[in-house]
Amino acid sequence: LEVDIKIKILNSNLLYPINVVHENPGLESKIDIKLILLGESFVEIPVNILIKKNAYDTLTCFNALVFLIGESSKARITPSLMIHEKNILAASHGLVIKNIKSRDTYYLQSRGLTFSEAINLILSL
Numbered sequence: 001l002e003v004d005i006k007i008k009i010l011n012s013n014l015l016y017p018i019n020v021v022h023e024n025p026g027l028e029s030k031i032d033i034k035l036i037l038l039g040e041s042f043v044e045i046p047v048n049i050l051i052k053k054n055a056y057d058t059l060t061c062f063n064a065l066v067f068l069i070g071e072s073s074k075a076r077i078t079p080s081l082m083i084h085e086k087n088i089l090a091a092s093h094g095l096v097i098k099n100i101k102s103r104d105t106y107y108l109q110s111r112g113l114t115f116s117e118a119i120n121l122i123l124s125l
Contacts, residue, residue: 001029011039018047018062022055033064036123037073047079049091056087066097067123 001020020029035043049060066075079093100122108118 001027001031003029003031005031005033007034008036009038009041009043012041014041014043016043016045018045020047020049020060022049022051022058022060024055026057027055028059029061030059031062033066033077035064035066035075036069036119037066037075038069040070040072042074043076045075045077047077047093049079049081049093051081051083051085051088051091053084055085057089058085058091059089060091062093064095066095067100068097069100069119071101 007014018031020031022029029049031047033045037043043066045064047062049062051058051060060081062079064077066077068075075097077095079095081091081093083091100119104122105115105118108121109115113121
């Protein structure tokens with residue numbers, strides 16, 4: 001299972017639970033999320049990854065990158081790894097939440113970029 005999620009959220013609330021269960025040997029799951037939250041947005045993503053007993057030689061990886069644009073955007077992402085098997089290849093999670101303030105885009109806008117172009121340039125770094 002490989003999932004790549006990219007979402008732009010404007011003035012909305014989103015609850016997006018993710019549940020992954022490894023029941024058999026040799027399974028892999030890789031989940032990458034990139035979120036851009038604008039305005040008054042709020043996102044909550046509870047992530048539950050379970051590796052059951054006898055699901056040996058499994059690999060699981062969860063990563064999230066969240067950009068908060070504006071003073072009121074908020075994100076709550078809670079990764080949880082529950083591992084009941086000793087012989088797995090790897091299990092990991094990572095999370096980065098970056099606040100992009102108006103002063104971050106001001107310099108680029110003063111050089112002729114629009115707000116949207118400035119945001120896209122920052123996000124591409």
